[in-house]
Amino acid sequence: MANGSEMVAPLAAVSGFLRQQHGVFIDGEWRPGRGAERLDVFDPATGDVITTVVNANAQDVDDAAQSAHRAFENGAWTGLPAAERERRLLKFADLVEQNAEELAQLETLNQGKSINISRFVDVGGAPAYMRYIAGLTTKITGETFDVSIGAIPGARFNASTRREPVGVVAAIAPWNFPLMIGLWKIMPALAAGCTVVLKPSEVTPLTSVRLMDLAKEAGLPAGVLNLVTGDGRTGKALVDHPLVSKITFTGSTATGKAIARSAADRMLRTSLELGGKNPAIFLADAPIEQAVQGAVMGGFFNNGQVCAASSRLFVARSIYEPFTKALAQAVEGMSIGPGLDPAAQINPVASAGHRQKILDHVQRARQDGARILTGGDSPDRPGYYVRPAVVVDAAADFAISRQEVFGPLVTVTPFDSEDEAVRLANDTDMGLAASVWTNDLKKTMDIVPRIKAGTVWVNCHNLVDPNMPFGGFKESGVGRDFGVRSLEAYTEVKSVCIAY
Ligand code: NAD
Numbered sequence: 001m002a003n004g005s006e007m008v009a010p011l012a013a014v015s016g017f018l019r020q021q022h023g024v025f026i027d028g029e030w031r032p033g034r035g036a037e038r039l040d041v042f043d044p045a046t047g048d049v050i051t052t053v054v055n056a057n058a059q060d061v062d063d064a065a066q067s068a069h070r071a072f073e074n075g076a077w078t079g080l081p082a083a084e085r086e087r088r089l090l091k092f093a094d095l096v097e098q099n100a101e102e103l104a105q106l107e108t109l110n111q112g113k114s115i116n117i118s119r120f121v122d123v124g125g126a127p128a129y130m131r132y133i134a135g136l137t138t139k140i141t142g143e144t145f146d147v148s149i150g151a152i153p154g155a156r157f158n159a160s161t162r163r164e165p166v167g168v169v170a171a172i173a174p175w176n177f178p179l180m181i182g183l184w185k186i187m188p189a190l191a192a193g194c195t196v197v198l199k200p201s202e203v204t205p206l207t208s209v210r211l212m213d214l215a216k217e218a219g220l221p222a223g224v225l226n227l228v229t230g231d232g233r234t235g236k237a238l239v240d241h242p243l244v245s246k247i248t249f250t251g252s253t254a255t256g257k258a259i260a261r262s263a264a265d266r267m268l269r270t271s272l273e274l275g276g277k278n279p280a281i282f283l284a285d286a287p288i289e290q291a292v293q294g295a296v297m298g299g300f301f302n303n304g305q306v307c308a309a310s311s312r313l314f315v316a317r318s319i320y321e322p323f324t325k326a327l328a329q330a331v332e333g334m335s336i337g338p339g340l341d342p343a344a345q346i347n348p349v350a351s352a353g354h355r356q357k358i359l360d361h362v363q364r365a366r367q368d369g370a371r372i373l374t375g376g377d378s379p380d381r382p383g384y385y386v387r388p389a390v391v392v393d394a395a396a397d398f399a400i401s402r403q404e405v406f407g408p409l410v411t412v413t414p415f416d417s418e419d420e421a422v423r424l425a426n427d428t429d430m431g432l433a434a435s436v437w438t439n440d441l442k443k444t445m446d447i448v449p450r451i452k453a454g455t456v457w458v459n460c461h462n463l464v465d466p467n468m469p470f471g472g473f474k475e476s477g478v479g480r481d482f483g484v485r486s487l488e489a490y491t492e493v494k495s496v497c498i499a500y
Contacts, residue, residue, distance in 0.1 A: 028222025431473025
């Protein structure tokens with residue numbers, strides 16, 4: 001335990017959930033998987049297996065896609081008045097709120113993250129997001145146009161557009177914020193009138209499994225929301241299924257590219273929220289204490305397993321030494337412990353494989369000539385822990401400067417001018433997010449438009465809001481989550497031209 005603080009004791013409902021034999025959720029019912037293969041689900045704090053889930057095969061995926069297709073075609077969902085769909089989605093949000101502690105504990109047990117983050121961000125933030133999107137259900141609009149068509153003498157025309165739901169949506173989610181990002185994928189699809197097959201990450205399926213019963217209780221008709229658990233093969237079978245019309249994916253750039261290639265064959269609509277290698281620029285006037293706090297929050301929140309994490313810090317040369325020293329001290333002082341210990345500031349990463357990947361990155365950085373000021377190794381204890389790391393002397397072409405580590409590790413690099421800072425910040429294939437730390441308004445207004453990233457924060461980092469579009473430039477993805485226009489990606493525009 002971090003500071004002898006009280007560990008959270010799992011609720012009876014959580015222990016009961018872990019003892020169940022979970023299936024796939026298709027046509028509004030739980031079914032055993034068609035095959036015999038199951039996947040172990042681990043507690044990252046101990047490395048123990050806590051339950052198993054189905055590794056859904058192509059037949060399960062077909063069942064789920066057929067179910068979603070039937071529900072789309074029979075109008076079980078699209079045929080309801082928009083206000084009724086909105087009411088049920090709002091009830092879904094209420095049920096997530098009412099079951100928040102159970103969901104938060106499950107998230108921490110399965111993902112490893114701090115119970116504080118599960119309670120206040122993943123689960124705590126979910127109802128507000130869900131209500132925001134649910135509210136858009138009744139605000140889908142088209143446009144009317146004046147047209148100048150002269151083909152039929154004497155005829156007049158009424159031209160307009162309708163936004164129609166695109167069809168069956170395959171929603172594929174990663175393991176860093178499983179419930180939250182799962183909801184980012186399914187809610188706009190449902191609000192637009194689509195039906196959905198959700199595939200959570202094989203590493204963190206549990207809260208998505210729990211979500212299905214809440215969706216049913218909220219009144220989502222059978223087949224409107226289906227769940228297949230499984231690994232990348234399950235995801236690929238879903239992407240390749242002929243009844244799927246749209247893919248909404250959050251995950252790594254490598255998988256996003258593979259999906260985009262498969263999707264191209266059938267001109268599938270895709271929304272791809274991918275990786276990041278995000279810069280934070282600290283100008284000379286940034287107060288050191290605030291800057292270091294910002295760097296810790298931006299780089300180590302959720303153990304650095306955040307797509308928008310500020311993993312590359314660029315610091316004005318005049319403050320580089322004191323900043324780096326204070327950052328290394330702050331990071332070294334972070335308490336390490338299980339997510340169920342509310343006082344632990346650094347928790348295990350999500351899987352044994354991921355811990356090894358981070359350790360390999362550190363070793364490679366060292367071999368390339370970077371210096372590890374603190375951390376970057378594993379403490380001698382069970383569970384998937386990595387000590388948080390601060391890395392310096394990492395040249396721009398080192399792997400550690402270019403590849404997403406997705407763990408508790410930042411590089412710190414000095415710069416001599418704002419132009420150099422912008423050049424270094426943009427020297428990446430990714431473009432998800434960035435931050436600039438300064439109180440100089442003129443410099444802020446000069447730098448922000450020159451940063452190639454989907455979100456630029458000033459004097460903050462890692463903050464998202466349902467009303468603020470979020471997504472990537474360059475290889476960080478295609479499309480935007482959030483905002484009043486977020487349903488558009490789940491609709492087709494149909495022009496209607498009436499002669500009279
Ligand atoms: P991942 O790409 O390994 O897996 C994501 C999902 O895709 C999983 O459900 C996985 O089973 C599935 N999958 C794997 N291969 C597939 C295939 N060929 N076809 C279809 N599905 C397949 O990503 P991850 O390791 O789970 O998540 C971490 C990554 O997600 C990081 O790169 C991170 O930056 C990114 N991420 C991005 C955002 C964003 O909003 N841009 C948010 C969170 C995470």
